[in-house]
Amino acid sequence: MVMKRVLIAMCLFVAACGGEEDDAPVAWEDMSFDQRFAFMEDVVLPEMKETFVAFDAKFEGMTCVTCHGSGAADGTFAMPSPDLPPLPATEEAFAEYVKDPEIERWGTWMFETVMPRMADVLQIAAYDPMTNTGDFSCNGCHTLEGVEQ
Ligand code: HEC
Ligand code: HEC
Structure with a gap:
């Protein structure tokens, strides 16, 4: 029920979302690369820019590069980004x-x-250190020192 309402609300933001008869938005994990690209552009960047600007006005100019680094220029958008600390x-x-x-x-x-x-926007469970559950954590964006990605 709640999940359905969330997805419907999210649908309002996604231009490509839902046809007349197919109103179920595609989950992040099922999206093609092109769908992910569009979702990032239409939903993730605006949402996250708002979040980042509320913390520091320097993110007024936030782009794909802020998170993806060189992956935005070479077109892979591979995460985690080796250009983040x-x-x-x-x-x-x-x-x-x-x-x-x-x-x-x-x-x-x-x-x-x-x-x-970010986990919310992608509809992936955020990591919870108390229960040691969840699939999206810091290393969804950051590499870890000395760990091969
Ligand atoms: C706030 C950080 C953030 C911003 C800003 C951002 N992305 Fe992403 N992006 C991510 C994360 C995190 C993932 C990986 C999600 C996952 O699957 O765990 C990702 C994944 C992707 C993927 C999928 C890559 C693959 O291998 O499937 C594409 C394509 C992409 N982003 C494009 C973009 C574009 C285009 C922009 C700018 C319009 C953008 N992103 C802005 C964080 C960001
Ligand atoms: C959605 C992507 C994303 C996730 C998830 C994320 N970060 Fe970040 N983090 C960033 C970006 C982007 C920056 C760099 C911002 C900038 O350009 O100044 C950053 C910067 C930082 C910095 C500042 C480092 C410095 O040297 O200035 C710290 C500390 C940090 N992150 C810790 C964490 C921790 C801890 C977690 C997990 C609890 C986490 N991050 C999760 C995207 C992310």
Whole structure:
């Protein structure tokens, strides 16, 4: 029920969404590359730009490159992006990393707002460290230090 209402609401944003008889929007995982491209352009970029600008006005000029880096120029849009700051891969290194107050501020916002927002838009369950469940986490966008992607 709730899921259906969410999908219908989302449909309002997606121009290509729903025909007369086929009103079920395609899930992210089932989209073709071209559908994903269009979804990113029509839904993800506007939504996430709003989220990022609310945190820092410097994201007024946010584009595909802000998340995808060189993957936007070479057309692969492969994620995670090697051009975003890599995150520490161990708990100890991460604790060290967020001792810098500015990193801590960014990391907290990423955890509380960016990750869940992005997961919501893609309709993928966000990672929940309490229950160790979910499919979308920081490494949906960031590489992890020393981990082959
Ligand atoms: C806020 C960050 C963000 C922005 C901005 C963004 N993307 Fe994405 N994009 C992602 C993430 C994360 C994924 C991978 C999602 C997944 O499958 O886990 C992705 C995946 C894609 C894919 C699918 C790649 C594949 O291999 O299937 C395409 C195509 C794409 N993006 C295009 C774009 C375009 C075009 C823009 C600009 C209009 C854009 N993206 C803006 C985060 C972003
Ligand atoms: C939807 C994509 C996305 C997800 C998911 C994401 N980030 Fe980010 N993150 C970014 C982008 C884009 C930037 C760089 C913004 C810029 O250009 O300044 C960034 C920057 C950061 C920074 C600032 C680094 C620096 O050196 O300035 C930290 C810290 C960070 N992210 C931590 C995290 C953590 C921790 C998580 C998971 C809880 C996470 N991010 C999830 C996209 C993402």
